[in-house]
Amino acid sequence: MTRHLCAIALSLSLLTPFVAEAQGVAGSYLAGRQAQYENDFAAIGEYYADALRRDSSNPRMVEAALIAFVNQGDMARAITLANRFNLTGAQNQVSNIVYTAEQAASGNFARLAEDLTAGREIGPLVDGLLLGWAALGEGDVTGAMEQFDTVSQQQGLGGFANYHKALATAVVGDFEGALALFGPETAGSLANTRRSVMMRAEMLSQLDRNTDAIELLETAFDGDLDPGLRDLRMKLADGQMVPFTGVTSAQDGLAEVFFTVAAALRNETSPDYTLLYARTADYIRSDFVDAVIMSAQLLEELENYPLAVAAYDRVPRDHLSFHAAEIGRAEALYSGGNPDAAIEVMQQLMETHGDIAVVHSTLGDIFRREERYDDASQAYDRALDLTPSDDPNAWFLHYARGITHEREDRWFKAEEDFRKALELRPGQPSVLNYLGYSLVEKDMKLDEALEMIEQAAEARPDSGYILDSLGWVFYRLGRYQEAVEPMEKAAALMPVDPIVNDHLGDVLWAVGRQTEARFQWSRALSFDPEEDDAERIRRKLEVGLDIVLEEEGEPPLPKADQDG
Template structure:
């Protein structure tokens, strides 16, 4: 299947999700309903504990905190001593960004072992915010076995020491902390930031240099890595070492290209300015601990935990642009575009990340069905800076979703003009999306050179290998080369159901039906519930004589997600099966081609893959 997915920020496995919803009252937890089917409950009219609790949990699972919070409070009116309901209320308040209200509940639950991790961090950070550093240090002291908790709470405690004027003790505490190798980027960055607060330039330089030369740092925690790069660059600029500052920035550029804040910092330093450090207080340092951990954990399925860390971090440092943008991204993944827009709008006007927030805001507008507003917003951003390629990618994504391929092609034509005669490796995405636009317009002679250019810039890019290889096989052209490209894409992304589907469908188009079945069965396992893949597997089953299974897969396709399948044709296949093969047809023409899903442009992330 020709498919690309939008880029999202790096994240990691969900480690402590049970922390959030430990134990339920004696009632079954309902499954989440689709948003459009949710019932709005009026808490004042709910007449029982069970009704209030079940309605609250349904809203909570849907991340509808405006509904869940008053319903949890209503449930507490019926059962004021119910700890589990109070725990859920506290977490919902924190996830909704209501830190003060969540803090009040954390104080009430401070003796509750079930939520000790949360109450400890919330209360400890509040103490740092209030300047009660000794209290904070005592609160967050950790002696348990969990690596993540030990890292988080030890760093917060060290920042409490910095706030109390005990910086040497803070550095000693962090340097003696034992843990796995992935600790190092976090400890090096925070020790460097602490040393800056202490005025110890030599120690700060040592620790920050260690952070940005750590080979695993970008993979482990790219956001913390970039914070370390910028902290070192600012440190050197403040010391009058302009070239060393620019050298630090070059290290960051070499690892993560087109990172907007780094570009803005370079311009500032080249102009002779000495930008202020991002962390200027113990409270901001403690906030940065939760940002560091939350950003590194930001992965599909871990949204609640990441949001909790980021919301508490935001409470201590409300102007942190990267925290706001991450919160906006999570809201978008949870299909809450209005909430995402509110975060993007809070990014300070003078922040170097303001343009990123404006780009994401444009995409979020499209998610609220304000497509025309989104188009006008993004076109204005292109006009304000035609050299910013992320603007074309954002606008192209909206046009792709709207299936306006003429405008999409024209947009990427302008982007290629902005690139000029010499393209950078990171520009592959522009040519790839331009190729998709022309392929959708059935202008293959204009599409193919763009796919080839994308591969010239990034020879091992699996999306491009998959798309071009699939297209060739589908058109009965360059069959061997096309199949090799798809196989290579599968090698690079063996767990991507869309790419594996492409290989299975290529075998099908070549009449190699047994091989098609093997790959398509794997694709269905990797990407359950995709209508196109189920449809493809049904066709392959039919051709190898497994007709009952074919009908089952076609029926699955009818009830599965996917806009780009011909449901009427599937119904015809269920009723009549597939026609006999034409023995006179060329190999790749033995079966009709299934429609391919259009490929949305990647979102304008700061990191190009």
């Protein structure tokens, strides 16, 4: 399966360098290339469209413009450009995707199949599945099933083929046959996604097997049901025959092909390639909320936050995934530099979805990043009120609230939360490190702190933060020589972190390597530390660590030879 997916990805050339063939288009071409590096799809499309008005013969420029139009959600312009490109007799994989999307969205199954057969290809997996759904759209059920069987004979594609054959079987009303094809043993990992499990539950309900459907939901999600799953379970428990809504037509099936490939590509290639397929699925099926949310998430990964916000905003308020979309929109707003708007989105969501713990915890996370620790603590309080006390997943809520309590100097409450987090998730490295480091900073329970941090370092030996904590606890215990190695490793892993470099300077001073210590303090000062830290570093550079400790009323360091 992986080989076929990589072939899909590698056949695209969004980031493939090419040389502008005419001097007159160089400016637009170069601007378009720069926009590509920044994933600014609107700018990419405009610059390359301008270049193509003067030189329409460059196929790679056409491809780049097409991808930009599709990825910014402007399929109309992509179709216009693809059709003009196709009139020249040329084609490429991206123009074929766009052309196929146009035929699929209009329900022109015969033309779609004819063109695929004649060579307007996308790739073996996509082409084979599209031909199966096109046959179903033409009313040829037998031909459709035979086509899916043909795809299943190709190495690595059996899971994809069985998954789509199951959906096609359900579309024609044979839910028993669909379920036989839909299990993990036939459809592989595709049968275990949230979307797939919900569709299987709907099929079971259509067969008057609501009890089996409820058991499937509980087993698949271990009782952790989001609003959409809870709503489905409630209907099943009430004895309702839930309609099959996952894929209801051949056109939906065509959209599902692109969505399925997009979901698989997320683990195989870069977000811009994957986005092309997610946007195509969204275009073919206008109510495909899962494709809309995937597109928004990919845009976030690409740091194109305005387009991500716009995509999340398309999810209807009455849809069961609305809360998930609003959380995504708030995160995109925050990452895009608009924290006030992000907070406003979450506060409004609390009015309509205040019974969902993640709504409050997400607001708490935003407050915590904004250093509004008291507000964050209150948000985490509400999230924990909505979470069973023995839920193992609640460890992070206690950990996050512990951080906000610690930052607000409520140490008793902070330690209580950290220890509760460890009770729920024993050995969790981040919690062990934070609690251990905090104890070191407070000069409390240093032996226990060392044990915690050593356990965290063993679990995550490549974490600069944890190695810094390990070196620092050795330093605070007076075990200076033992502090050197982990602290030097931490500085190598986090070379521009002011705190780590400052700590390394102190450790080196303690073992007599004073010239190196001053070098590390100078480095720390160059990395924009907090002003209080910067003032202390400047004082150490001026008079040395021993005098600074004396001025602070701290015990002196043991004598060490100058420069070791």
